[in-house]
Amino acid sequence: MGSTKLNIHEAENNYLAKVAKVFSHPARVAIIKYISCCESGCICNDIVKEIGLAQPTISQHLSEIKKIGLLDQSASGKSLSYSINSEKLNACRRLMNDFFVKTQVNASK
Amino acid sequence: MGSTKLNIHEAENNYLAKVAKVFSHPARVAIIKYISCCESGCICNDIVKEIGLAQPTISQHLSEIKKIGLLDQSASGKSLSYSINSEKLNACRRLMNDFFVKTQVNASK
DNA sequence: AAATATAATAGTAATATTGCAATATTACGA
């Protein structure tokens, strides 16, 4: 009890839910927006300053975003440079949009 | 500690996160899909049978979906008939899609 | 090599979510 019963749902629904969950926290939304605004990648410390949460908390959110492959990182001196994986972002856009469009079509049958 | 710090984020980000959260559970995704497929509304009990979770659990998920205005209900005998609010669904679609499009544009600068 | 800076990890407390059984509420039919 307590944990989501993934086994009773279709894989497609589990995946859509997993993707949506990444965007279901305002800090992650802000982080994604911020990284997307930075020319040529951005540094974790800058995100910490920008968002106003402790560094480990930001690190944790970054790792959630990474889990669906939405972040690329590369070493840059002693810092890490994060950037949005455009292909993955586009895949997320299509996944969500297709869901809404299909649901819309069905709803107005 | 423990709860999301809504006050440090922009209202826009809080709202997007709130909407995304509705779609961040496979049962809710399945429920929304199922309702959208039913010609002229569908009955709660049918959802319970379809999804395979206990009735109170379904009821709880329905109330989460209602919170963002995505469900219309109407009495139908002793049952309730649920249907998707098309306008709201479309608004959700645009909200998410605009976010992705904006983020995409920024990311590929 | 020692000090410093950056980010990840471990550990933990507070809170939220998920799911169920039990119960309450509401509406209908006999």
Add this chain to the structure above:
DNA sequence: TCGTAATATTGCAATATTACTATTATATTT
């Protein structure tokens, strides 16, 4: 009105999430 069916609410246990401090690992200066 009594019983029944459909849905909501309550209360609770299990688990997940959020956020923090302290620590660690790694790379860069000095």
